[in-house]
Amino acid sequence: MKRRKFLQVAAAGAGAAALGPLVGCTPVATSPTPLDVKGYLKEPARRIPVVDRADVVVLGGGPAGVAAAVSAAREGADVLLVERQYYLGGLWTGCCVLPVNNTDALLKDGSWRRVVRGFSEEICTRLTAMGMCIDIKEGSTPVPDPEAAKYVLERMLEESGVRLLYNCQGAGILRSGDRVDALILETKSGRVAVQAGLFVDASGDGDILEWAGEDFDIRRHQIGAMWRCGNAGALQRKGVLDTPVKGVKLFHTHGEMEQDGLDIYNLTRLQVKLRRQMWETAEEDRRQPGCEDLFLLDSTSLLGVRSTRVLRSLHNVTFDESLRYTHYDDCIGIGGADPWFSYRDGTLPGRKRPAWQIPYRSLVPRKVPNLLVAGRCFGYDEQIVYDAREVATCFVTGQAAGVAAACAVLGRTDVRSLDIPHLRHRLQAQGVNLGA
Numbered sequence: 001m002k003r004r005k006f007l008q009v010a011a012a013g014a015g016a017a018a019l020g021p022l023v024g025c026t027p028v029a030t031s032p033t034p035l036d037v038k039g040y041l042k043e044p045a046r047r048i049p050v051v052d053r054a055d056v057v058v059l060g061g062g063p064a065g066v067a068a069a070v071s072a073a074r075e076g077a078d079v080l081l082v083e084r085q086y087y088l089g090g091l092w093t094g095c096c097v098l099p100v101n102n103t104d105a106l107l108k109d110g111s112w113r114r115v116v117r118g119f120s121e122e123i124c125t126r127l128t129a130m131g132m133c134i135d136i137k138e139g140s141t142p143v144p145d146p147e148a149a150k151y152v153l154e155r156m157l158e159e160s161g162v163r164l165l166y167n168c169q170g171a172g173i174l175r176s177g178d179r180v181d182a183l184i185l186e187t188k189s190g191r192v193a194v195q196a197g198l199f200v201d202a203s204g205d206g207d208i209l210e211w212a213g214e215d216f217d218i219r220r221h222q223i224g225a226m227w228r229c230g231n232a233g234a235l236q237r238k239g240v241l242d243t244p245v246k247g248v249k250l251f252h253t254h255g256e257m258e259q260d261g262l263d264i265y266n267l268t269r270l271q272v273k274l275r276r277q278m279w280e281t282a283e284e285d286r287r288q289p290g291c292e293d294l295f296l297l298d299s300t301s302l303l304g305v306r307s308t309r310v311l312r313s314l315h316n317v318t319f320d321e322s323l324r325y326t327h328y329d330d331c332i333g334i335g336g337a338d339p340w341f342s343y344r345d346g347t348l349p350g351r352k353r354p355a356w357q358i359p360y361r362s363l364v365p366r367k368v369p370n371l372l373v374a375g376r377c378f379g380y381d382e383q384i385v386y387d388a389r390e391v392a393t394c395f396v397t398g399q400a401a402g403v404a405a406a407c408a409v410l411g412r413t414d415v416r417s418l419d420i421p422h423l424r425h426r427l428q429a430q431g432v433n434l435g436a
């Protein structure tokens with residue numbers, strides 16, 4: 001692609017930031033693109049030291065994982081959160097996908113109201129009190145500062161007594177019958193294992209689902225990027241968002257469509273390409289009057305992978321159910337709508353899209369009795385992807401998975417036999433909105 005055309009595409013992507021995602025994802029029936037395997041080697045059997053035990057182990061410290069860990073600990077569970085990076089927040093902070101989308105939606109009485117409360121509201125309120133989150137009021141989309149969010153998420157873990165392990169790449173599981181017994185971690189201290197009564201897969205990519213032989217779909221979606229520039233106050237470009245820090249603006253490109261987010265070669269190619277696009281866009285923007293000192297603040301440490309493995313749960317939420325305000329007896333939270341997005345091939349404006357209930361069953365795998373799933377890999381049909389994987393919804397499913405995990409492990413029951421009225425009671429006690 002010629003440089004000019006390349007930059008036009010970048011600008012178009014950036015311009016679409018406030019419009020939300022533009023195209024859908026496609027399901028891949030069985031597996032990701034197979035790697036070009038040159039042969040196989042056999043690894044000798046080895047003993048793995050068990051370095052930790054907890055009631056609940058959460059894999060992944062993104063929005064869903066942190067909400068799950070904090071919420072489980074607040075219910076009295078001993079919780080260990082395992083994260084491969086050195087910060088919390090996942091794509092929210094590490095890929096600068098800052099706007100907490102889908103906090104609000106249309107209610108039956110025709111009003112547009114905030115429907116996502118609980119953990120989501122708590123953290124945005126906290127960041128706002130620090131002067132590090134803008135547009136928090138009902139009807140707007142909260143936009144935090146990523147560094148402040150990383151700081152507050154660590155404080156919340158500390159305050160709730162969650163134990164945290166960074167720089168641990170989940171690499172597999174060990175089973176005991178149909179249960180997950182231990183999570184294997186590759187770390188700088190070597191290969192280790194942690195055991196728990198219950199595991200929450202909040203890896204975004206459903207890594208435990210794969211290792212545990214659970215049912216899931218693999219979806220291809222756009223892989224794009226977001227980044228920030230400093231000294232950008234004077235920049236005139238559609239779709240570039242303000243952030244809480246003066247002169248710092250947020251940029252966005254949709255990247256490439258229908259990408260395999262589980263293929264390391266593809267991910268590397270896209271990372272290199274998108275970083276170049278960020279740099280060249282910043283160079284271009286610096287030529288605007290008043291933007292001579294604009295600079296690329298961060299090219300973000302996580303690539304913008306939107307969707308990969310998605311659980312085939314006890315009940316995957318469908319788009320039609322969500323449009324009909326379908327009521328579930330096991331509702332564990334309310335999902336919102338993207339006001340800038342047009343649904344159903346553009347015929348349904350986001351502002352007309354109603355709030356929707358999320359059933360507990362959509363977090364529950366079909367096979368493993370001590371596993372729950374939260375965040376962008378919980379069970380929903382592909383058409384609802386614009387709502388189901390946004391940050392606010394990840395907070396909702398994370399908080400529900402955390403409370404459910406604590407209820408299951410402390411009540412010595414499995415995830416499919418949970419006392420649902422008790423779960424809902426505990427969620428309400430944590431400030432979750434269960435009715436829309």
Ligand SMILES: Cc1cc2nc3c(=O)[nH]c(=O)nc-3n(C[C@H](O)[C@H](O)[C@H](O)COP(=O)(O)OP(=O)(O)OC[C@H]3O[C@@H](n4cnc5c(N)ncnc54)[C@H](O)[C@@H]3O)c2cc1C
Pocket residue numbers: 059060061062063064065082083084085088089090091092095097098099100101102168169170171202203204205207223224225226303304305306374375376377389390391392394
């Ligand atoms: C380009 C782009 C733009 C977006 N824009 C918006 C937006 O404007 N507003 C919005 O609300 N949403 C947006 N989203 C969606 C949203 O950011 C994500 O869907 C959301 O962050 C998912 O949260 P999660 O906790 O499920 O997973 P993630 O945020 O992906 O977090 C998963 C965490 O698990 C860790 N992890 C993964 N695998 C392992 C492993 N094996 N071992 C250890 N740790 C592991 C990761 O490091 C990460 O910290 C966007 C997404 C993308 C890609």
